[in-house]
Amino acid sequence: MNRRGCVFCAVVARQAEASIAYEDETVVAFMDLNPVTRGHLLVVPRVHAVGLEDLDKATSSHVWSVGHDLARALRRSSLGCEGINVFLCDGEAAFQTVFHFHLHVIPRYADDGWDFRAESPQRERSLLDSDARAIRDAIASTH
Template identity: 60%
Template sequence: MRDGECVFCAIVRGEAESSVVYDDADVLAFMDLRPVTPGHLLVVPKTHAAGLEDLDVADGQQVWAVGHQLARALRRSGLRCDGINLFLADGAAAFQEVFHAHLHVFPRFVGDGFRIAADWRERTRSELDETAAVLRKALAAPTS
């Protein structure tokens, strides 16, 4: 792998080590090097996309479909798995560390140590309605 190059692109090309679980024409899935729990997988599109804004819709659909398949496989695998998380971080503020879009698929069980902390308090209907209006406007905006 060359300096400054995307490690996931190098893995897709077979130039960096990985433990592959799934491979098709558009998507590759492999074991996470720093797993939350045993069985933690990463599903990546083979075409580089730094984040969701850059990800082709068809590639995104295939990433999700493969993630779904792998979640089912985790439940049948015999690995400790009382639940599954599908997690996608888009941007540094969302804790994305490798800037090649990827879906984490990992088994969960009581006491596994993974947590997401937030301000989970209930919001007012007017605040939710206002945010929904902003998002509807953004959905209607033309894309470039």
Template identity: 60%
Template sequence: MREHEEPGCVFCAILRGEAEASIPYADDRVMVIMTIGAVTPGHLLVIPRVHAVGLEDLDEETSTHVWRIGHRMGRALRRSGLRCEGVNIFLADGKAAFQEVFHLHLHVFPRFKEDGFRIEADWGTRDRGLLDRDAEAVRSGLAALGSPD
């Protein structure tokens, strides 16, 4: 990971001060910007100052801080005076997950009735045997990661 040094990355350019941004919050590990591709007014992006394409590239301490600030921003949206009847916090990791800018970022945006945002899927109920098999696969993945300490 490199601190905002990825050539051609729009978020790295914003972090370097080379591209415009409306910034409601910044600290030594993250910058929060208002996104120009907003779902609703108040749509924020929490961006780590280190260039990480996705979760696999970001250390857990920085990731934890990104989520902590995302939580704080969600609470701030509810007190902001912007229309906010609910909050979505969303992270897209990889092209298949609809990531469009390949510098990890956490979306935090206010929701309200009939705001037009939808999450569509083929929601189904999975058989317990399949859930148990999936749980075993995740446990295997955790074992491969090793201890979080």
């Protein structure tokens, strides 16, 4: 189902211009219009889904599988990348700006200037255990 006004749905439907690197019946992968680095790709499901919660497991798995294949292709390409980041922004608080699920596959180059390291203090074991318990409880409630 496509959403009116969604730029990625427009790309999938060929109603918006895009430089497509790969496509199949489930996904379209195209060059990011505002790339972090040269070769930055987006893997987008053809079906409109805002985030992970809206995406079925089979489609999600396929997006990640294609992302893996594209990362390998980037490594082997003439672009000369030295590393890869696979990045997902799921929700506004996680920096999602286009609300159609998409996976970033970003080639990295020495001194490319992109950095997102944060200073993360070590968390106490009791708090980690409590967080793990909350996640286990959520998993159990979905089965």
